[in-house]
Amino acid sequence: xxxxxTALLAGLVVTAGASAAMAADKTEISVARFFGACEAxxxxxxxxxxxxxxxxxxxxxxxxxxxxxTTTVVKPExxxxxxxxxxxxxxxxxEPPVISVMHEAVISDYSSRGLLEPLxxxxxxxxxxxNDMTDAxxxxxxxxxxxxAMPFDTHTWLWHINMNLFKEAGLVxxxxxxxxxxxxxxxxxxAEQFKEKTGKPYFISTLANETxxxxxxxxxxxxxxxxxxxxxxxxxxxxxxxxxxxxQLLSDIFTKDLTTKNQDYAASVSSFAAGEGGVFICGTWLxxxxxxxxxxxxPLANGYAVTAFPQIYAGSPRVWADGHSWxxxxxxxxxxxxxxxxxxxxFLWDNNFEWARTGHLPVRKSIIDSAEFKGLPHRGDIASLAxxxxxxxxxxxxxxxxxxxxxEEVGSAMRGDKSVDEALTDAETRINELLANxx
Amino acid sequence: xxxxxxxPGKAVAAVKRPTGASIGPRWTNALFIAPxxxxxxxxxxxxxxxxxxxxxxxxxxxxxxxxxxxLANYYRLFNDKIFIGTIWNTIFxxxxxxxxxxxxxxxxxxxxxxxxxxxxxxxxxxFGTSVLSVTIVTIIWKMMYMPGNGAIxxxxxxxxxxxxxxxxxxxxALPAIAVTTIWWIIGLxxxxxxxxxxQIPGELYEAAALDNASRWRSxxxxxxxxxxxxxxxVVIYEIVAQFQLFGQAxxxxxxxxxxxxxxxxxxxxxxxxxxxxxxxAAAASEVLFLIMAVAALAQFFASRKRVEG
Numbered sequence: 178x179x180x181x182x183t184a185l186l187a188g189l190v191v192t193a194g195a196s197a198a199m200a201a202d203k204t205e206i207s208v209a210r211f212f213g214a215c216e217a218x219x220x221x222x223x224x225x226x227x228x229x230x231x232x233x234x235x236x237x238x239x240x241x242x243x244x245x246x247t248t249t250v251v252k253p254e255x256x257x258x259x260x261x262x263x264x265x266x267x268x269x270x271x272e273p274p275v276i277s278v279m280h281e282a283v284i285s286d287y288s289s290r291g292l293l294e295p296l297x298x299x300x301x302x303x304x305x306x307x308n309d310m311t312d313a314x315x316x317x318x319x320x321x322x323x324x325x326a327m328p329f330d331t332h333t334w335l336w337h338i339n340m341n342l343f344k345e346a347g348l349v350x351x352x353x354x355x356x357x358x359x360x361x362x363x364x365x366x367x368a369e370q371f372k373e374k375t376g377k378p379y380f381i382s383t384l385a386n387e388t389x390x391x392x393x394x395x396x397x398x399x400x401x402x403x404x405x406x407x408x409x410x411x412x413x414x415x416x417x418x419x420x421x422x423x424x425q426l427l428s429d430i431f432t433k434d435l436t437t438k439n440q441d442y443a444a445s446v447s448s449f450a451a452g453e454g455g456v457f458i459c460g461t462w463l464x465x466x467x468x469x470x471x472x473x474x475x476p477l478a479n480g481y482a483v484t485a486f487p488q489i490y491a492g493s494p495r496v497w498a499d500g501h502s503w504x505x506x507x508x509x510x511x512x513x514x515x516x517x518x519x520x521x522x523x524f525l526w527d528n529n530f531e532w533a534r535t536g537h538l539p540v541r542k543s544i545i546d547s548a549e550f551k552g553l554p555h556r557g558d559i560a561s562l563a564x565x566x567x568x569x570x571x572x573x574x575x576x577x578x579x580x581x582x583x584x585e586e587v588g589s590a591m592r593g594d595k596s597v598d599e600a601l602t603d604a605e606t607r608i609n610e611l612l613a614n615x616x
Numbered sequence: 617x618x619x620x621x622x623x624p625g626k627a628v629a630a631v632k633r634p635t636g637a638s639i640g641p642r643w644t645n646a647l648f649i650a651p652x653x654x655x656x657x658x659x660x661x662x663x664x665x666x667x668x669x670x671x672x673x674x675x676x677x678x679x680x681x682x683x684x685x686x687l688a689n690y691y692r693l694f695n696d697k698i699f700i701g702t703i704w705n706t707i708f709x710x711x712x713x714x715x716x717x718x719x720x721x722x723x724x725x726x727x728x729x730x731x732x733x734x735x736x737x738x739x740x741x742x743f744g745t746s747v748l749s750v751t752i753v754t755i756i757w758k759m760m761y762m763p764g765n766g767a768i769x770x771x772x773x774x775x776x777x778x779x780x781x782x783x784x785x786x787x788x789a790l791p792a793i794a795v796t797t798i799w800w801i802i803g804l805x806x807x808x809x810x811x812x813x814x815q816i817p818g819e820l821y822e823a824a825a826l827d828n829a830s831r832w833r834s835x836x837x838x839x840x841x842x843x844x845x846x847x848x849x850v851v852i853y854e855i856v857a858q859f860q861l862f863g864q865a866x867x868x869x870x871x872x873x874x875x876x877x878x879x880x881x882x883x884x885x886x887x888x889x890x891x892x893x894x895x896x897a898a899a900a901s902e903v904l905f906l907i908m909a910v911a912a913l914a915q916f917f918a919s920r921k922r923v924e925g
Contacts, residue, residue, distance in 0.1 A: 265889050439763040441758075444764055607698070
C-alpha cells in the first residue's frame with residue numbers, strides 16, 4: 178500500500194513537472210479583449226460548438242487554441258467595452274498587450290501614429306488568403322494600402338422583434354412575418370396600435386449611460402435619406418432638413434412614450450428577453466442570444482424574429498456598420514512572440530464561422546457563401562446587411578470620439594433636454610472643433 | 617560646557633563643543649530631508665511646472681512634435697461651452713457636498729462620541745463605506761437609482777408613486793452623484809470630528825454644568841470653538857477632494873444627460889485619453905488647480921481671521 182502511494186505520488190510529481198515544462202516551453206502572448214467575462218460558464222469549455230453568445234464563443238475559442246497549440250499560450254486580458262482609454266494609457270506607458278481587439282473605425286487613429294504593426298507579410302507567410310476577405314472587412318482593416326488587423330466580423334444595427342407581442346398587437350401578416358413600418362406615419366400608427374393592444378412600449382431602447390443607440394440609429398436614419406454628412410472628412414454637416422427630420426422623429430418617439438426611457442444596456446437587453454416591449458433596436462451580436470432564448474419557455478418562446486432596419490425613409494437601405502478586428506501592437510516583440518501572435522490570428526481566421534454564430538457577419542467570402550452559414554437561424558432575414566452596412570469614411574479621424582459627441586447631442590434632443598436645432602448645431606460645432614484640433 | 621543662547625530672528629553660527637560635537641546650522645543636516653525633497657520635487661514640483669508648460673503646447677498623446685501656442689489652449693477653453701459647463705457643475709457639486717460633510721459628519725460624531733458597544737459598531741459601519749472602491753459604490757447606487765427595477769423605484773411603487781429617473785434626468789443627475797458621494801465617504805469627516813471631540817477636556821463641560829449651561833450653550837461655547845481647527849481641516853480637505861470628482865460621475869452618468877453632471881476632471885480625462893489633446897487637457901488641469909487653490913485659500917484665510925478675531 179505504501180509502495181503504491183509512493184508510486185502514485187511520484188507519478189503525479191512527474192506529470193505535473195512535465196506539464197509545467199511543456200507550458201514553460203510555450204510562448205505566452207497577452208490578448209486584450211472586451212466581449213465580457215464568463216469564466217464561470219465557459220472557463221474550461223474547449224468545444225466551441227457548445228458555446229453561445231459573444232463572451233461564450235470567444236472564451237471557448239481561446240481555450241481551444243490554448244489546448245491545441247504546441248507553441249503558444251494566450252493570456253486573455255478582459256477590458257470593459259470599448260477599452261480604448263485603457264489601451265491608450267498602456268501604449269503611452271510602454272506596456273501594451275501583444276494583441277488587442279479593435280473596432281475598424283478606430284484603427285486609423287492608431288496606425289497613422291505608427292502604433293500598429295502592418296500584417297500583410299505575416300498573413301502571406303501564415304497562409305491567410307486576404308482575397309477571401311469580404312470587401313467591407315478588407316476596407317475596414319486596410320489603411321494607406323497596408324493591412325493592419327485581422328478582421329473578425331462586420332456588425333450592424335437592426336431590429337430584434339418579439340413576435341409573440343407583435344401577434345397580440347395584430348402586427349403579423351398571413352405569412353407569419355412582422356408588419357413593419359414603411360414611413361414615419363406608419364411607424365407612429367403601428368407603435369400606437371402596439372401600445373394600445375399590449376399595454377407595452379413598441380420600442381425597447383438603451384437610452385441611459387451609453388451613446389451608441391443614439392449615434393447608430395441617427396446615422397442609419399441619415400443614410401436612409403442619402404445624407405452624406407461627412408462629404409468632407411474634416412467637417413461634419415448636420416445642418417440639413419433631413420438631419421432635423423431624423424432627430425425630430427427620435428424626439429417624437431420619446432415624447433409619445435413609444436419607447437422605454439431609462440434603461441442602460443444591461444437593462445434593455447434583459448428587458449427585451451423579458452417581453453417588456455416589441456422591438457429592440459440593437460446589433461447583430463444579440464441574434465444568437467435571443468435565438469437561444471426563444472427555444473426556452475418565456476416571453477420570447479418560439480417568438481423571436483430579426484430584420485434589417487426597416488426603410489422608414491424612401492432612399493437608401495444603408496445602415497450603420499463597423500467591424501471588430503485584432504491588431505498587433507508595435508513594441509519590442511521577439512520572433513517567437515510575433516510568430517505566436519500571427520498563429521493566434523490565423524486560428525481566429527480559420528474559426529471565423531464559429532464567431533459568426535453570434536449573429537455577426539463573417540469576414541470571409543467563403544463562409545458567407547457557405548451552406549453552413551446560410552443554415553444558421555435568421556441569416557436569410559439579414560443577408561442584405563452584408564451589402565448595406567456602411568461605416569464612416571476612413572479618412573475621418575477620431576471616429577469613436579465623434580460618435581460619443583454625436584450620441585450625447587442626439588440624446589439631449591431626444592430626451593428633451595435641448596431643442597433639435599440646438600443639439601444639431603452643438604453636435605456640429607463640437608465635432609468640427611475636435612477635428613480641427615486632431616492630428 | 618558651552619552655553620548657547622538662541623535668539624529669534626538671528627542667524628546662528630555653528631558652535632563647536634569641547635567634545636568635538638557641534639550644534640547649529642550645518643548643510644549636512646539637509647540630508648535628513650533630502651529623501652523627502654527628492655520625491656517632493658520629482659513627483660510634485662516638476663509635474664506642476666511640466667503641466668503649466670504643456671498647457672501652452674499643442675500636444676498630441678502620441679505625437680512628439682509639440683508646438684508652442686502660448687495661451688491658445690486657455691482661450692479655446694473659455695470659449696468651450698462644455699468646459700464652462702463643467703466648471704459650474706463642479707462648483708455646484710462642491711457646494712452641495714462640503715457643507716453636508718461638515719454638518720452630517722459633526723452630527724454623527726456628536727451622536728457616536730460614547731464608549732459603549734453600539735456606538736463603536738455604528739462608528740465602524742459609518743466608516744466602513746469609505747473603504748469601498750468607487751466601482752463598488754457606483755454599482756450599489758446604480759442598483760438604487762435605476763427607475764426600472766432599482767431599489768428606490770421599488771419603494772416608490774410600493775407607495776403608488778411613479779419612479780424618478782435620478783441619473784437620466786438633467787436636473788437630478790448631479791444631486792444623485794452628490795448623495796452617492798456623501799454616503800461613500802461621510803466616515804472620514806466623522807472620524808476627524810470624533811478625534812477632535814475626544815481632545816476636549818471633560819472639566820470644561822463639568823464647569824459648564826455647574827453653571828447650569830444648556831446643552832446648546834455648551835455646544836456653542838465649548839465644543840465648536842474647541843474643534844474649529846479640525847473643522848477647517850475638514851472643510852479644506854473636502855473642498856480639495858470634491859473638486860476632483862471623477863469616478864462617480866464617469867461610472868454613474870458618464871457626465872450626462874446633456875453634460876449636466878460632467879465635472880472638470882472628467883473633461884480633462886476625455887480630452888487627454890479619448891481625444892489625445894494633452895495640451896488642452898493640461899490647460900483645463902491648470903484652471904482646476906487655480907480654482908481649487910483659490911477656494912481652499914479663501915476658506916483658510918476666512919477661518920483664520922475668525923479664529924484670530
